[in-house]
Amino acid sequence: KAAATVDNALAAAYLLKAGIAAEANGEPEKALSFYKTIKTKWGNAPEAMEIDKYITRIETAE
Structure with missing residues (x-):
């Protein structure tokens, strides 16, 4: 179970970096897809x- 928590935290960090790179x-x-995935799947991660x-930055820019 602890390993799953670490994987989740790492996944959120990588998705945030991927989102920033995509922007x-x-x-x-x-x-936006990366960011929303962080919010829904890893809402307790520090990145969330x-x-x-x-x-908001992306949605208001559109």
């Missing part, structure tokens, strides 16, 4: 604490 590459839809600002 930098001009792919906001892809980034501020994920709404990333989501």
